[in-house]
Amino acid sequence: MTPGSFRFDRFTLDPADRQLRDGTAPVELNSRYFDALALLVSEQGRLVSKDRFMDEVWRGVPVTDEALTQCIRTLRRQLGDDATRPRFIETVPKHGYRFIAPVDGRTRSAEPPAAKSWTRDALLGLAGVVGGGLAGVIGGLFYGFAGASQPLAPGMGAISVLLVLLALTILVALIGAFGVSFGIAGSILITRRIGPWAIAGGALGGLIVGAFVKLLGLDAFTLLFGRSPGDIAGAFEGFVLGGAVGFGAWLASRRYQLRYGTMLAALLGGIAGLAIPLLGGRLMGGSLARLAEHFPGSRLRLDRIGALFGESGFGPVTQAVTGALEGALFAGCVVAAMLLALRQLDRRD
Numbered sequence: 320m321t322p323g324s325f326r327f328d329r330f331t332l333d334p335a336d337r338q339l340r341d342g343t344a345p346v347e348l349n350s351r352y353f354d355a356l357a358l359l360v361s362e363q364g365r366l367v368s369k370d371r372f373m374d375e376v377w378r379g380v381p382v383t384d385e386a387l388t389q390c391i392r393t394l395r396r397q398l399g400d401d402a403t404r405p406r407f408i409e410t411v412p413k414h415g416y417r418f419i420a421p422v423d424g425r426t427r428s429a430e431p432p433a434a435k436s437w438t439r440d441a442l443l444g445l446a447g448v449v450g451g452g453l454a455g456v457i458g459g460l461f462y463g464f465a466g467a468s469q470p471l472a473p474g475m476g477a478i479s480v481l482l483v484l485l486a487l488t489i490l491v492a493l494i495g496a497f498g499v500s501f502g503i504a505g506s507i508l509i510t511r512r513i514g515p516w517a518i519a520g521g522a523l524g525g526l527i528v529g530a531f532v533k534l535l536g537l538d539a540f541t542l543l544f545g546r547s548p549g550d551i552a553g554a555f556e557g558f559v560l561g562g563a564v565g566f567g568a569w570l571a572s573r574r575y576q577l578r579y580g581t582m583l584a585a586l587l588g589g590i591a592g593l594a595i596p597l598l599g600g601r602l603m604g605g606s607l608a609r610l611a612e613h614f615p616g617s618r619l620r621l622d623r624i625g626a627l628f629g630e631s632g633f634g635p636v637t638q639a640v641t642g643a644l645e646g647a648l649f650a651g652c653v654v655a656a657m658l659l660a661l662r663q664l665d666r667r668d
Contacts, residue, residue: 325360326423327407330398332360339397346397351376355390359408359418364510366572368415391416437508443657444497444504450656451496452489454649458603459488465624480619488603491532491552496653498528499561503568503657513572518565525561530554551606556595560602563591564650571654572661580658585651592646596638604641608633 324333331340334357339346348356354376359367372387391408394400400407409417463484467477502524506516533553567587571580595602601609604621611619611633625637 327360327418327420332357334361348394348397352390352393355387356394359394359416360422363418363420363422366411366415366417372415440504440508443507443660444501446656446660447500447503447653448493448496450652450654451492451500451649453656454496454652455489455492456485457648457652458492458645459485462488462604462607462621462624465621466619484607484619491603492649494528494532495525495557495560495649498524498526498557499564500524500653500657502527502561503565506565513569515569517569518562521565521568522558522562525557525559525564526554527557529557529561550601551609552601552603555598556600556602559595559598559600560588560591560646560649563587563646564653567650567654568657571658577655577658577662581651581655584654585647588650589643589647591650593639593643595646596635596642601638602642602645604633604645605638608638 324331324335326332329342330346332338333340337350337353339348339353339356355372358371358375369384369387372390376390377386391410392402395402395405395408398407402408402410405419407418407420409419411417460481463481466484467480499521502520502522503513503517504520505524506520507513510516530553533551536551564584564587567580567584570583570587592602596605604624607619608621611621621633622631624641625631625633628634628636628640630637
């Protein structure tokens with residue numbers, strides 16, 4: 320096998336020399352069909368959307384879907400493949416195709432596929448962190464304005480309250496998004512696709528980061544104040560919300576539409592965020608309220624939020640509603656950022 324070629328089953332594909340061989344015998348393919356096969360093989364295991372075929376094989380030339388269907392039909396015939404029981408090309412109805420046979424070899428790109436995969440998945444993880452940071456900004460402004468609207472002690476300005484709560488919420492969101500996003504990216508690196516393992520990756524990443532942050536936070540409170548608030552967000556919350564984000568990322572990738580994927584992820588995150596306080600957990604708002612309760616001398620108060628739901632404080636209804644909103648915001652922003660990054664990476668590749 321020459322450098323830069325691919326081998327699958329008994330076939331060898333050489334993109335540089337533009338040859339497909341069955342053993343030693345050349346296989347006849349026209350130029351576009353060869354490009355389509357090369358695209359499928361180079362993305363082995365990953366979905367290639369119809370739009371990518373149109374952009375990278377037909378290069379913007381207007382054609383009907385039947386042209387792509389005929390192309391895939393011809394490739395299957397030349398490879399001896401069966402659409403009902405595929406060994407090489409799998410149809411993903413309404414979305415595109417996937418090359419499912421094991422592939423040996425690498426392209427002539429300056430960066431080998433393993434490195435490209437690491438880079439790609441790292442960029443997806445970083446995109447998720449950025450999305451989580453955006454969720455932190457929105458949530459921080461909400462809690463910041465709520466805290467700043469309370470009657471404040473002398474010398475305590477509203478701007479200070481707003482900035483402290485904003486910075487704290489962004490930090491927590493970034494840390495949580497780091498664990499969840501890189502957990503999902505790790506599952507993609509291992510399985511080479513966004514599949515059901517993204518749920519486990521997101522849940523595991525959220526659990527590890529949540530446990531670490533809670534342990535560190537409780538130790539910090541004990542060291543500084545001689546006691547800890549105890550019941551704040553941690554491993555359980557990270558596990559549930561991270562799993563919901565992974566689930567949303569998997570389902571969103573199947574449709575590959577930004578708006579639909581974001582709404583779906585937000586819905587799943589909202590359900591998880593609602594379930595967490597109902598099961599005895601706390602997200603950001605509940606944790607802030609817990610800190611205020613445990614340290615009576617604290618100037619932090621979120622009673623204005625509870626008043627919106629007819630509660631005198633940050634009660635169970637308020638925790639449930641804010642938990643659902645936090646979960647929806649976090650999951651929607653993380654998945655939207657990852658989908659945007661995935662779209663850009665596919666165009667670049």
